[in-house]
Amino acid sequence: MGEVLQFLIMGSFCLLVGAGFAGLIYVSARQQFKKFGIKDMAHLRKLAKEPPEAMQATVDATVREELEPVKVTPPGHSPRSRLEQLREVGLRGDAGTLERFDPDFSPVVFEDFAHALFTRVHEARGGGRLDRVGAWLSDDAFEALRTLGRPAQVKDPLVGVMAYADVTGVADNSSRVQVSLRFEAHYTEVDAVGAEQPWYVTEAWTLERTPAVASRSPDTVGTFIFTCPNCGAPSEAQRGGTCYRCDTKVNTGGFDWVVQSVRLLAREQRVPRGIGPPRSRDPKLPTLRDARAEANLDALGREDPDFILLALRPRLELILQEVRAGASHPDGQGMRPFLGDNVFRSQRHGSQASRDAGVRHVTRRSAIQHVSLARMSRDTYYDALTVRVHATCVDYSVRESDQKLVAGSAEHPRDFSEYWTLVRRRGVKGAPGTTRTCPSCGKPLTVDAAGYCMSCQAHLTSGAFDWVLHRIEQDASYRG
Ligand SMILES: [Zn+2]
Ligand SMILES: [Zn+2]
Known part of the structure; x- marks a missing residue:
């Protein structure tokens, strides 16, 4: 366990030093593996003697994050x-x-x-x-x-x-x-x-x-x-x-x-080109990270010790599954409780376009691979956290008239990444919810079209109870 902690501390240290030297950080986790005599992730997990899940996630995220180039952007650049x-x-x-x-x-x-x-x-x-x-x-x-x-x-x-x-x-x-x-x-x-x-x-x-x-x-x-x-x-x-x-x-x-x-x-009158499921990620693009992101995240952590980025990951996973599944359901009922009004309407825009184009999108086996911090901003009303979500899924489109495959692959998963911004009202505290229950009354999660809990009438999509998705941006269009 001691070795693992030392490894993690070294990892954070290297990141900081890297950030200090240049905007573009690229620290190789493999070098650190070597330094601590760790052969690979499996060996690392073995060393930690079956750590609790949270620890595994920490190790996993730390390593993966360092494998990815990050470009630090100064305030006011976008x-x-x-x-x-x-x-x-x-x-x-x-x-x-x-x-x-x-x-x-x-x-x-x-x-x-x-x-x-x-x-x-x-x-x-x-x-x-x-x-x-x-x-x-x-x-x-x-x-x-x-x-x-x-x-x-x-x-x-x-x-x-x-x-x-x-x-x-x-x-x-x-x-x-x-x-x-x-x-x-x-x-x-x-x-x-x-x-x-x-x-x-x-x-x-x-x-x-x-x-x-x-x-x-x-x-x-x-x-x-x-x-x-x-x-x-x-x-x-x-x-x-x-x-x-x-x-x-x-x-x-x-x-x-x-x-x-x-x-x-x-x-x-026709559906414009380019509307559809997310395109493949461009692995050459580094993650754009606002220079104040880490300091703001730390400040939030001091006010709300139960919130850490890693604790958000299961919630992101839940939202990803609902959003991808919701893409093929006109009312989007499953994803509604997790989405602010704008992003919910934007998803409905996507399904409308699919229907008008006569195609149906199918998504299966979606899973998050890793999450990197991009932005954290805090104002009087909201904490707003932007993360780059790297995920994988099997997705494809079929023509409604003859069920013929028109895009994607029904067998092979593909990688994609998007920038997601989640918001929570300032002052709300606690670990992110990871179940399909109402954070206000605890009943199974069902909301009306405006995002109010059907059982207790709490406005769940306002961010007053938990983190909700406020915006989705594609890699190619995200500017910070
Ligand atoms: Zn007036
Ligand atoms: Zn409720």
Whole structure:
């Protein structure tokens, strides 16, 4: 046992030294094996004399992590990372004092808001009700959305991907923050006689605001879109960005975010190429690790000693199985309790695309191989942990009409990796749940479509009870 501990301590030490020297760390575990006279993993386990499972997992993860190249990224290197700094900037006085603009800013809340806004805005296009969301649209954006047509109804908009294209203006004494987003989405337009037209769209949206706005709490994300950002009056009081209750033009970015521009990049009736099960990983890509990830993880560990990265692994395994199995079930009931609203809707977007393309995805034998730390950020409302999940599964697609195999292999497993971000409300503590029972009432896990426990009505998908999946990003598109 002593040897194993020494090995692990040496492993951590080498990682730290490696991190100090260069952004790209590559420490060979084999060299350490040699140093401690360990032949291989089996020998190591034997030395540890059948350690408890947690110990085996530690050994396993330590070794595997070191076999993988990691690229450490400095704060602010990616759009998301720049946006996160919004809570740190403010008005800097001559004496070096800093009055922070928005210390409660949370990227998790922002992302939920942006998803909700996209959905509500498109729904409001139906029946010409854009005025209802006029407080959030500049005159240009309003006009761009009007030119998309005047359907009687827009049904069930589903965002498959929301990606950051750029973030600018996050700096002390800045007067304007701009966030450029790309949405890949699906919705169905219904015309006056009830004819339905499904659309797959890609849209570029730019959101703007002055940095000196206090962010709202996550509990109001779903509702405040239909109120005046200045006085709180219901949206019926608004016409074209002006609120008649407070007699103020509110679509300026001075009260909250405003959509400055909307550009339609693509809109087609067929399923776009590239939507489907995850592609094979590119083993050449190193894991992008935020420079503050480990320090933030340690800080969480001090507040919540029951939480360690390895304790999360069985929960990740459970979520992986439910997500992969859910891909072929239209209602996704099994995965619902583990997924935040956005990622759940994104999964539904994927299954919709499969159905429209006339294919069925089948996944079997999915298992996580290892997990590497990519990012850990903490704000007023959430702890958000991003890990790169390396997994394997057998997956393939068959054409519904004749059950012919059209992609993948029904026999051979393939490796893939994705970046998963899990969130938990700040202050929630305890080991991650690894069973299909409600963390609030302990009954078997069944939730309604909005993520509330059917037995006790607890909102399980809010992150108020346990870690839930907030975002899935592919290796090729993950920027940190
Ligand atoms: Zn008002
Ligand atoms: Zn319950």
